[in-house]
Amino acid sequence: MSAVKRGAPSLDDLGIPLSLAPMEALLVPELPKEAGWQYEPKWDGFRCLAFRAADAVEIKAKSGKSLSRFFPEVLDNLRALPMRQFVLDGELVIPVAGNLAFDALQLRLHPAESRIRRLARETPAAFVAFDCLLRMARQPLLERPFAERRAALEALFDRDHPGIALTPATRELKTANGWLARRQLALDGVIAKRLDLGYRPGERAMLKVKRLRTADCVVGGFRYASSARVVASLLLGLYDAAGLLHHVGFTSALAGEDKSALTKRLEALIMPPGFTGSAPGGPSRWSTERSAEWQPLRPTLVVEVRYDHVTGDRFRHGTRLLRWRPDKSPRQCTFDQLAKPQATVVALGTG
Numbered sequence: 445m446s447a448v449k450r451g452a453p454s455l456d457d458l459g460i461p462l463s464l465a466p467m468e469a470l471l472v473p474e475l476p477k478e479a480g481w482q483y484e485p486k487w488d489g490f491r492c493l494a495f496r497a498a499d500a501v502e503i504k505a506k507s508g509k510s511l512s513r514f515f516p517e518v519l520d521n522l523r524a525l526p527m528r529q530f531v532l533d534g535e536l537v538i539p540v541a542g543n544l545a546f547d548a549l550q551l552r553l554h555p556a557e558s559r560i561r562r563l564a565r566e567t568p569a570a571f572v573a574f575d576c577l578l579r580m581a582r583q584p585l586l587e588r589p590f591a592e593r594r595a596a597l598e599a600l601f602d603r604d605h606p607g608i609a610l611t612p613a614t615r616e617l618k619t620a621n622g623w624l625a626r627r628q629l630a631l632d633g634v635i636a637k638r639l640d641l642g643y644r645p646g647e648r649a650m651l652k653v654k655r656l657r658t659a660d661c662v663v664g665g666f667r668y669a670s671s672a673r674v675v676a677s678l679l680l681g682l683y684d685a686a687g688l689l690h691h692v693g694f695t696s697a698l699a700g701e702d703k704s705a706l707t708k709r710l711e712a713l714i715m716p717p718g719f720t721g722s723a724p725g726g727p728s729r730w731s732t733e734r735s736a737e738w739q740p741l742r743p744t745l746v747v748e749v750r751y752d753h754v755t756g757d758r759f760r761h762g763t764r765l766l767r768w769r770p771d772k773s774p775r776q777c778t779f780d781q782l783a784k785p786q787a788t789v790v791a792l793g794t795g
Contacts, residue, residue, distance in 0.1 A: 452498040452581075453529065459582040460531045465646035466491055466506055467533070467575075472651050475620055475636050482590070483620035484613045486633035486652055487572055488544045488753065489537035494522055494571060496530050497581065503536070503571075511536065514552040517564040518571050521607035527600055531584075533575035533643075534611075538567050547755045573597060574611040574635075577643060591639040615639075624655055631655065632753070656750050658766065659781045662774045663745040664689055665718040665738045666710050674703040675710055679724055679738055680749065680763065683778045688721035690779075693759030695749050715742040746772040754782050 455462060475483060492511055495502045501519045503511045512519055515536060538548040548567045552560060576597035578584050585593050594613065601610040614620055620634050633654035641649060664681035668674065677696040681689040698706065717723075718740025749763035757779065 455495050455497045455500050455502055457581065458495060458497055458529065458531060458578060459584045460495070460578050460586070462495060462502060462504060463508060464493060464504075464531075464577075465508070466493060467644050467650060468646070468648045469635055469650035469652035470648040472653060475617060475624075475634060475653050476651060477617055480639050481636045482594070482613050482615050482639055483617070483623075484574055484611050484635045484637065485623060485631040486635045486654070487535040487537055487611070488546050488632040489535040489572070490549055492534065492536055492571075493577075494518075494530070494532045494534060494573075496522055496525070496528070498528055499523060514560055515564070515569050516560065517568045517607065521571065521605065525600065525605055525608065527579060529578070529581045530576065530600070531578040532571075532573045532597070532600075533577060534571050534573040536569050537572055538569045540567060546753065546760070550755075568607060570607050570609060572609045572611050573600070574613075575643065576600065586643040586645070589640045589642060590637050593643065624653060654752055656752055658748055658750050660746055660748050660769055660772050660777045661692065662689060662743045662777045663710075663741060663747060664691060664743055665724065665740045667694075667738045668707075673707070675707045677762075678747065678765070679718070680747070680759070681719055681721075681743070681777070682781070683775060684721060685779075689719050689743055690721035690757070691719045691724050692757065693749075693751070693763055695747070695763045695765045697762070697765045710739070710741060713741045713744060714739050716740045718743075743774045746770070746774055746777060757782070 490511065491506045493504045495504070501512070501522045503515065503518060503522075505511050518536065536549065538545045540548060545567065548563075549569070552563060552569075555563070574597070575590070576593050577586060579596050585596060598610065620636075623631060623634055633652055636651040636653075659682070661680035661682060663678050665679035666675050667677050667679065669676040675698065677694045678698070679691060680693050680695065682692050683689055718738075724738050746769040748766045748769050750766055751759045751761070751763045753760040
């Protein structure tokens with residue numbers, strides 16, 4: 445009888461489960477100043493873990509779902525790395541003209557196979573690696589300090605690899621704060637990692653400071669609360685070069701004690717059409733019939749809001765109301781406030 449051959453391990457036999465939850469970060473107002481921290485850019489993409497065992501490759505989203513079907517070019521690039529076995533933590537991004545196109549990532553989810561292949565050719569994704577959890581099968585690095593894991597990661601990047609990038613890092617607070625301050629850099633914020641810390645799956649054991657921007661917007665409409673006739677949210681608009689007012693998002697960060705007076709102020713301004721360009725959408729599966737309705741306003745009120753991301757000329761998330769701007773003309777509220785960044789911090793070659 446022939447001896448059992450110990451071949452290359454499978455993905456299930458690497459020593460790190462495919463179900464591993466990535467370590468997460470706690471949002472803080474500023475970066476830690478004491479020694480013992482490393483700072484890295486926070487990328488605007490899909491967080492994922494990349495597993496490889498010989499020719500078998502898998503990429504898992506933070507939710508635990510597989511992303512492999514949607515990013516075949518990333519699988520090919522991971523297979524091209526010289527290391528035959530690894531587990532990497534990183535971010536999927538799509539660089540387009542020096543910017544990161546989050547909406548292009550979203551387009552990859554759930555389309556037909558033929559469309560995935562076309563998008564993979566037209567707008568290929570890149571994998572930005574920022575942690576190494578395993579370099580040899582059955583020898584996980586989860587308990588090793590981050591300084592050692594970073595050294596193991598850098599050893600994988602002795603040369604350039606198409607579609608794979610090593611995230612920049614610094615231990616200089618001044619440099620990290622510079623990343624946050626420079627508007628032209630296409631990053632989401634800065635992550636701080638303790639050099640002596642092991643990998644803590646699923647825990648918020650890192651720190652993050654997000655880049656937050658502000659914009660002056662026209663209040664083009666509002667929605668009532670679903671349970672009372674008081675304002676629940678303000679609908680925000682910006683003018684394009686043709687003078688059309690487009691709906692770009694909302695803010696619901698309204699003080700409860702101010703809502704009654706604000707509702708009366710807004711009701712006195714109700715006048716169609718509110719938005720002359722793109723208008724708010726209709727009901728969603730989360731809204732009631734009443735909450736989906738919106739009231740158009742004469743475009744006279746201006747607010748300053750804080751936002752984090754813009755996707756497709758809209759604020760991706762709700763914004764925070766900072767202040768009213770009676771000193772600002774509505775016509776000054778234009779899209780050029782949302783100028784896109786012009787350069788990334790790292791070259792993300794995909795060819």
